[in-house]
Amino acid sequence: SQQGEEDPQALSIQEGENATMNCSYKTSINNLQWYRQNSGRGLVHLILIRSNEREKHSGRLRVTLDTSKKSSSLLITASRAADTASYFCQPGANSKLTFGKGITLSVRP
Amino acid sequence: DAGVIQSPRHEVTEMGQEVTLRCKPISGHDYLFWYRQTMMRGLELLIYFNNNVPIDDSGMPEDRFSAKMPNASFSTLKIQPSEPRDSAVYFCASSFGGSGANVLTFGAGSRLTVL
Numbered sequence: 001s002q003q004g005e006e007d008p009q010a011l012s013i014q015e016g017e018n019a020t021m022n023c024s025y026k027t028s029i030n031n032l033q034w035y036r037q038n039s040g041r042g043l044v045h046l047i048l049i050r051s052n053e054r055e056k057h058s059g060r061l062r063v064t065l066d067t068s069k070k071s072s073s074l075l076i077t078a079s080r081a082a083d084t085a086s087y088f089c090q091p092g093a094n095s096k097l098t099f100g101k102g103i104t105l106s107v108r109p
Numbered sequence: 110d111a112g113v114i115q116s117p118r119h120e121v122t123e124m125g126q127e128v129t130l131r132c133k134p135i136s137g138h139d140y141l142f143w144y145r146q147t148m149m150r151g152l153e154l155l156i157y158f159n160n161n162v163p164i165d166d167s168g169m170p171e172d173r174f175s176a177k178m179p180n181a182s183f184s185t186l187k188i189q190p191s192e193p194r195d196s197a198v199y200f201c202a203s204s205f206g207g208s209g210a211n212v213l214t215f216g217a218g219s220r221l222t223v224l
Binding site for chain 2: 031035040041042043045048095096098102
């Protein structure tokens with residue numbers, strides 16, 4: 001298994017701004033997923049991008065994947081206070097799913 | 110489906126006591142995962158099952174921890190005896206399929222405090 005390394009560890013932005021979060025990993029993957037965790041809750045799946053895809057959109061979320069650089073980014077456009085949460089990437093190569101430290105995003109009203 | 114159901118939501122116990130955490134996965138899911146989350150160590154994978162069989166328990170911290178999945182709709186994580194350093198939020202998650210493409214659905218977690 002492998003876990004992603006998210007960057008930055010913490011991000012604070014103003015409501016309406018865009019938030020960009022990055023993830024790096026070490027070995028080949030089949031896909032990569034992003035999850036969100038609101039304070040005191042379980043993780044919630046946001047989006048999955050397969051290794052043969054370069055970009056994927058879902059509402060205000062845009063995910064990119066660069067397998068040559070072993071990296072992914074999650075962009076949240078027009079952020080809202082409700083986007084305040086921790087975000088985790090999960091590089092998937094097999095069924096053993098582990099997580100890194102995550103990114104704490106604070107969106108100021 | 111009601112999602113992944115964990116119980117209890119909160120547990121406060123004294124050092125040395127036995128703790129049992131319970132999980133009901135989503136019907137039809139064939140993978141079940143137990144995680145532990147603390148500020149210091151983040152989200153750690155303890156053990157996971159496929160079709161009720163433990164596949165990897167390398168994350169179980171020590172012999173005081175044990176997990177079972179007697180059937181497809183129920184799993185337990187037991188700590189005996191409990192210690193203050195076991196205080197954490199324990200999450201159960203389930204998914205369908207493997208190969209890294211399995212999307213996890215998490216329960217609400219069980220917050221354990223060991224005094």
